[in-house]
Amino acid sequence: MAKILPFKAVRPTRDKVGLVASRSYQSYSKAELKARLEYNPFSFLHVVNPGYKYNKNIRGKERFILVKNRYLEFKEATIFIQDKTPCYYIYKIVNRDGNTFSGIIAAASTEDYKNDVIKKHEDTIEYRENIFKDYLKTVGFNAEPVLLTYPDNDVIKYAISEVQKYRAEYEFTTHLRDTHYLWPVDDIQLIEKIKQAFYTIDTIYIADGHHRSASSNLLSEELKLENKQHTGKEAYNFFMSYLIPESELKIHEFNRLVKDLNGLTKKAFLIQLDAVFRIEKRGTELYQPTKKHHFSMYIDGHFYSLFLRKTYHQFHTALDALDTQILHKTVLGPILGITDVRNNTRISYSHGKNDLVNIKSKVDSGEFTVGFGLVPITIDELKAIADNHLTMPPKSTFIEPKLRSGVTIYEF
Incomplete structure (x- = not known):
């Protein structure tokens, strides 16, 4: 039974939301980031990159404090206002x-996260959890929702469609030609219907934002110990989330690029692959895999199809049957010598609508020697991994939608 609650968001005024909203700052190139900071004084990037004001690269606790200061300046200038x-x-x-x-931004419960009502499918890195926990504690807000997905629900679907019949409070289009809309819901009866509808849902899944969820949970535990009057209703017991139905979640594949063949010749490499896969040469035309346990490979100017041999179709867990795990266990580790797929610098990952073109280009340039194309993981595979308390290999999914920072802000 999921506890998904309304909250009083801090958010930009209607006239400035399109200027304030930003992508995650790590996604900008240095040149793009510099341009945004230089020419848009309202960008939320000024809040999360406070060193720009001093022409200085600031890190750690000092940066966290300055982020809070910039945020307060935005509030004082009424760029941000809080709902009553x-x-x-x-x-x-x-x-x-x-x-x-179409989904709902709301406050999800850290208690649900601890009790496995909100389930994860990825491992998190402890030091990253603690860094972000310290960041949240210092700045006192979160500006980027965790993406959660839930089984399609008729009551929630109806509520969303009814609200969308009216003019949106926000409507803005980004330079990437994505259009964003937001409707605040303050009607008490409708709020109660949505709250009760979520309460009937047994399990919700993290789609994107595992570290943010884990850090929010750590913060909740820490502040709970520090607060002698803790009741469980404090804002720190929740984290901002964007919840969308499973039917609307878009999962894209993450492909693999490897810099060398681990000392093997191309012929020796293909011979070792042949023990695991049925290999067919496809020529120079882009070749996309079409079903599970089927991979494309680009090497030395040609595409190949790799079909996992039937003798390897012996899967004991949901993780065993995952294509990213199969590639890791049959090729990346034993043949190419890449056991630590998270930190090994010989491997890279890529995704995108035309990613095979990118793979071909990077191999043809000599930057990489071989590239592997996969089919996307399904929502059922993601849920099976989470339900069985397993974790996917890194970079198994690229999930949409990608949200903008600074549109709604959750204070605690």
Whole structure:
């Protein structure tokens, strides 16, 4: 039974939201980041990159304090205002490919996270959890929702569609041609319907934001110990999330690129692959795999199809049957010598609508020797991994939608 609650968001005024909203700052190139900071004084990037004001690269606790200061300056300048009553926030994104995502921004419970009502499918790194926990504790807010997905629910679907009949409070389009809409929901009866509908849902899954969820949980535990009057209703017992139905989640593949053949010749490499896969040469035309346990490979100017041999179709767990795990266990580790797929510098990952072109280009340039294409992981595979308390290999999924920072902010 999921506890998904409304909250009083801090958010930009309607006239400035398109200027404030930003992608995650790690996704900008140095040149792009510099341009945004130089020419857009309202960008949320000024809050999370406070060193720009002093022309200085600032890290650690000093940066966290300055982030809080910049945030307070935005509030004092009324770039940000806070809603007076708790709301749910219906949020819709229509991306440049014509995909539509409609969900609800709300506060999810850290207790649900601890009790496995909110389930994860990825491992987190402890030091990253603690860094972000310390960041949250210092700045006192979170500006980027965790992406959660839930089984399609008729009551929630109806509520979202009814709200969207009215004019959106926000409507803005990014330079990537994605259009964003937001409707605050402050009607008490509708809020109660949405709250009760989520309460009937037994399990919700993290789609994107595992470290943010884990860090919020750590913060909750720490502040709980520090607060002698702890009741469980404090804002720190929740974290901001964007919840969308499973049917609208888009999962894309993460492909693999490897810099060398681990000392093998191309012929020796193909011979070792032949023990595990049925190999067919496909020529110079782009070749995309079409079903599970089927991979494409690009090497030395040609594409190949790799079909996992039937003798290897002996899967004991949901993880064993995952294509990213199969590639790791049959090729990357035993043949190419890449056992630590998270930290080994010989491997890289890529995704995108035209990613095979990118793979071909990088191999042809000599930057990499071989590239592997995969089919996307399904929502059922993701859920099976989470339900069985397993974790996927790194970079197994690229999930949409990708949200903008600074549109709704959760204070604790």
